[in-house]
Amino acid sequence: xxxxxxxxxxxxxxxxxxTRTSHRGRSRTLADAQSHRHRSFTLxxxxxxxxxxxxxxxxxxxxxxxxxxxxxxxxxxxxxxxNYAKIKLEKTKFENKQIVKLIRKCPYYxxxxxxxxxxLVLLIRWRKFxxxxxxxxxxxxxxxxxxxxxGYCNIYKPIVGLVKLQSKxxxxxxxxxxxxxxxxxxxxxxxxxxxxxxxxxxVVTGNEVEMAVIEDKDLxxxxxxxxxxxxxxxTRFSPLRIAAPAxxxxxxxSLSPEHQEA
Numbered sequence: 299x300x301x302x303x304x305x306x307x308x309x310x311x312x313x314x315x316x317t318r319t320s321h322r323g324r325s326r327t328l329a330d331a332q333s334h335r336h337r338s339f340t341l342x343x344x345x346x347x348x349x350x351x352x353x354x355x356x357x358x359x360x361x362x363x364x365x366x367x368x369x370x371x372x373x374x375x376x377x378x379x380x381n382y383a384k385i386k387l388e389k390t391k392f393e394n395k396q397i398v399k400l401i402r403k404c405p406y407y408x409x410x411x412x413x414x415x416x417x418l419v420l421l422i423r424w425r426k427f428x429x430x431x432x433x434x435x436x437x438x439x440x441x442x443x444x445x446x447x448x449g450y451c452n453i454y455k456p457i458v459g460l461v462k463l464q465s466k467x468x469x470x471x472x473x474x475x476x477x478x479x480x481x482x483x484x485x486x487x488x489x490x491x492x493x494x495x496x497x498x499x500x501v502v503t504g505n506e507v508e509m510a511v512i513e514d515k516d517l518x519x520x521x522x523x524x525x526x527x528x529x530x531x532x533t534r535f536s537p538l539r540i541a542a543p544a545x546x547x548x549x550x551x552s553l554s555p556e557h558q559e560a
Contacts, residue, residue, distance in 0.1 A: 342366070351382040394419050397510055400445050403483040421512045433501040434487075439494055442511040443487040449507030450481040454500045474500060491517065 342348060348366060397419045401407050407415070424447075427433065434440040436456045454474035461469050477499060480486055489495055491514045 349377075351377065351379050397422050397445075400447055400483065400510055401485075404445055404485040407485070418512060421516045422510045423513065425509050425511050427503045427507045427509070429503055429505050431503045431507075433503065434490075434497050436498060436500045437496050439496050440487045440490045441515075442513045443485065443491055443517075445485045445510040446480065446482050447508045447510055448482055450479045450504045451501050451507060452479050452504045453477045454502065455498070456500060479504060 394416075398412075398415055401415050401418060402410075422445075427449075433444070433451060436454075453476070455477045457473055457475055459471050459473055461471050463469055480501070486501070490497055
């Protein structure tokens with residue numbers, strides 16, 4: 299016997315649930331739910347999905363009447379929206395805990411108040427970069443604060459050298475000298491974003507890198523830049539002089555221009 303499921307969109311059945319067809323059976327969506335006339339339809343095959351777990355405001359303003367009709371015996375997995383919302387909430391909580399753990403392990407953040415870290419968590423976005431990607435070039439202001447979750451970035455210092463040509467003339471060339479790396483559980487970009495200070499090094503990914511980033515526009519729009527990032531500034535440089543590093547590699551690891559003379 300053929301069964302019918304009324305719905306409000308060909309891929310959005312009853313608001314509040316989502317459905318997936320299994321490896322057995324097939325069904326199709328039909329326009330005109332009340333008459334079930336086969337004027338137009340979309341065939342749903344095994345592993346197809348239909349339904350919605352979140353009803354948008356746009357969908358509520360423009361609902362459309364459709365049905366899902368099974369043409370043979372179908373095994374269908376149904377996920378209620380309430381269960382999905384619970385799973386989504388648990389997933390968000392788990393991800394937030396991972397972000398807090400990442401930030402806590404970064405230098406300068408170990409002693410941070412939990413409330414301040416949670417303010418940062420709300421602004422975090424995950425980004426991945428392929429090997430050899432230039433994150434920021436020397437002389438530019440970076441557009442985000444980064445916390446490296448996996449992978450590493452190489453740090454290069456641009457220098458100008460002289461090369462003697464066969465014509466006995468001297469030519470200036472620009473080279474990038476390797477200075478070190480910034481790796482997992484380290485951050486960079488805070489001072490460049492906060493004070494709009496250009497980087498003095500070029501940062502290039504050494505392998506695939508996953509970062510938790512906070513865009514500068516989010517910090518300034520939310521009005522959190524001074525309140526949240528000033529504690530970092532207070533520990534990393536004085537108003538009159540930017541602290542010099544203990545070693546060249548330490549400077550490279552921090553990736554911030556505050557390690558140069560102000």
